[in-house]
Amino acid sequence: MNLPFAHGGPVAQAQLKACPQDFQVVECMHVTPEGEGEHLWLEIEKTSWNTEDVAMWLAKSARVHRLSVGYSGLKDKHAVTRQWFSLHLPGKADPNFDWPEGVRLVQAVRHRRKLNRGTHRANRFVIRATEFQGDTVALESRLAAVAAQGIPNYFGEQRFGRGAGNLVRGREWLTGGEAPRKKALRSIWLSAVRSDLFNQVLAERVRRGVWNRVLEGDILQPEGSRGLFSADDDAESAARVIRAEVHPTAPMPGVAGMASSGPCWQLEQQILAPSQAVIDGLCREGVDEIRRATRLPVQDLQWSWLQEREGEHCLELAFKLPAGAFATTLMAELVTTPESSA
Incomplete structure (x- = not known):
């Protein structure tokens, strides 16, 4: 289904997710682990891993059932994303993990409750649109309109x-x-x-x-x-x-x-x-x-221009969206990509 645009359609062309570092996401939690309890909460940064694959790896490594592992939301695979997981470990010490390539522990804190789906309220994004071709003035005007008016809250194609x-x-x-x-x-x-x-x-x-x-x-x-x-x-x-x-x-x-x-x-x-x-x-x-x-609403929207090789422009966007919203719907209002053109 071709979805209509609210602000007139894209004004430029660019490449998205040329590498995982071009799409970065950080989960914004409104719950702070208490420091004690049967559940070990892990803030993990993953690159090129599915959320469910990380959950399965944690269950196997900690020798617990998959249902003993919790997380709040699904995050993109082809990206660098930071999110929380929980492990139910009643009466057990914290496991010693041998972290695989692409998975990095940021912090580990105990809590009394399991991390359930939908616990986080928002995500912060940093997205780079590389190989930018188009009118930068028109693009910045479109960004100002998006910041002021928001965008249609479509579900993304994923x-x-x-x-x-x-x-x-x-x-x-x-x-x-x-x-x-x-x-x-x-x-x-x-x-x-x-x-x-x-x-x-x-x-x-x-x-x-x-x-x-x-x-x-x-x-x-x-x-x-x-x-x-x-x-x-x-x-x-x-x-x-x-x-x-x-x-x-x-x-x-x-x-x-x-x-x-x-x-x-x-x-x-x-x-x-x-x-x-x-x-x-x-x-x-x-x-x-x-x-x-x-x-x-697109919160805290900021943008800057980075210089790529051979003088090409790269647009870097930083913004915050509520949980359940899709950053791809924002990008669709701004630029076309090789994938969308196809």
Whole structure:
């Protein structure tokens, strides 16, 4: 699905992830380990490793079950990323790890609880776009617009698997096709399907210019909160959305939850109606509908120009995004890449 841009589309070309060091991510935790307890929390810097592969290595090295290893979120493989893991070690001393290439321990601290998914609230990124070709003035103007207005909160293509395979197989399964053979695939396929449906609704809001504006009947979400409320219940909702205090939302379908109404509901139904059989399948699987903000604020956005070899420019960006947001959606508003062109 070709997703519409909010700011007019890319204004330059560049290469992303030419090497892992071009894409750096640091997890921002809001929990501080207490220094004692049955769980050993490990802050680890990994290069060219999947999060799950690190978790499996930790379990094997510490001689514990994989379920005794926790982490908050998945991080890119083709990158340098820093994130936390936990090991449940009741009555056991800290293991002596022989760290493999590409994995480095930053710190180890005991805590009383396991690290669960979704514990961290944000990620800090440093991204370098190399082999930059384009108008630097236009690019900086686009960056200023992004900093001021945010971007559509699309799910990135990595959510859908290679060649969107998880999305395709998930839709086939939910409409009567073959079910996933592994339990882990079930959640991956369900997530891909729901994320795609959300993207479809958000894309229509972008086309209509209301991804960052209130529609009558909207369900809104305060910035930095997971709570929801009806726009119709707040006379100041339109002004609050403009000030980015609250954000419009769109559904990730499933068993009916807090529903929009009026023009907002009509827009959502218009887009989702062709996928009703898929949504019925989600309901049969017992997936609850949730809502996700349509606008993604880009916090602390800074940029600089680095000189590459032979006089080429390199754009370096530093910014912070809430957990669950995709840095690739930001880059798509700025530059095209060889991969996206293909």
